Amino acid sequence: MRVAFLGPAGTYGEQAAQQLIALEGLADAELVPQLGIRAVVQALAQGDCDAAVVPVENSVEGGVTTCLDALWEHPDLAVARALVLPVRHALVGSGPIAGISEVLSHPQALAQCSQWLADNLPKALQLPTSSTADAARMVAGSRFRAAIASRQAAEEHGLTVLAYPVNDVAGNCTRFLLLRRGIRAHTGTLASLAFSLHSNQPGALLEALGCFARRGLNMSRIESRPSKREMGEYIFFVDLELPDAPEVLEGALGDLAPLCEHLALFGAYPISHQGAG
Incomplete structure (x- = not known):
């Protein structure tokens, strides 16, 4: 069982995939990271993976449009289960927060922390990346760059947690879908x-x-x-x-x-x- 998710290691998508695998009782599942949400869906649609985990909606920023478009475009894919995951962002980096001039993250994460960034790093340039964990990877070793990512991503890439939590809304959460190929069920919650x-x-x-x-x-x-x-x-x-x-x-x-x-x-x-x- 190969399960595609938005990589690299340390993303919220990986956390959601691990929990959805446990909820589904999928034994010996292999997590397969992908670069970008569309690539996650394509890995399943093309038969490279047996399942895929994608974010579909955030409680602060709304629908994840790439996921919605992909579901519409692939009638052979079905939603098998959903998980609502609390999202607690951290500002992570290798240098002191006073020296940060660039903040990298996925556009959704930057939006979910926009007020915190405006209040605490108003002059920092905000740069979008393909995922929060990829942002953490890109800032490793830099004294002037930081990332908005999970504390797990900071640990994965040897970074220091400079501030936590930094999301504007305490109840910030994201709904993830587990997608499979096959018949779309008509019964569920x-x-x-x-x-x-x-x-x-x-x-x-x-x-x-x-x-x-x-x-x-x-x-x-x-x-x-x-x-x-x-x-x-x-x-x-x-x-x-x-x-x-x-x-x-x-x-x-x-x-x-x-x-x-x-x-x-x-x-x-x-x-x-x-x-x-």
Whole structure:
């Protein structure tokens, strides 16, 4: 069992992958780091790996658009399980904090710490990287560069924790998905789906969302992404909290389908929450 994740070692993606592997009871799983979220999905879609772990949503910065686009583009992939992981960022480096002139991290992490950086390192240049752990690797040995990453990443790369925590919101957390190839399940705690409408008419989206309301299904998330075909055309990503009765979801999808140009259920799945450490 080969499981792709956003590498290198020390990322929050690796932490999530380890926990999702344990929750799924996947014996002898091998973690395979990838450079970039799209590469994680491609490793699974192309058959190089048997599963993939990707971030889909952050409680502060919202949806991870690369993941949403990848799910829409790969109908052969299914969501098998989700994990909500608390994210506690640290400022890590090799030199004193007073000498830091550049801060490196993944764009999501930089955004999640923007106020702290403005207050504590207002003159430091912020440089995006492919992952938080890659940022930690890149600043190792530098006296003027620091990274926003996990304390685990600091340990992996021999760095000092200069400040912790540095995220602006104490309850910062990210939802990770475990993806597999195969059939998309219709039973679980949560269902993720996406749809595009036949036309952009007044009340069209309201009519579509009414399919969920009439069945008593609560939306825990809705987000739109451009279709990339023409201006003003969107794909709507929705998460639904599911009851025990699977026929409720089936009925809602049956009601919704005639209204849609495209409708994709990514899967229904269990979701776990890790307590803050």
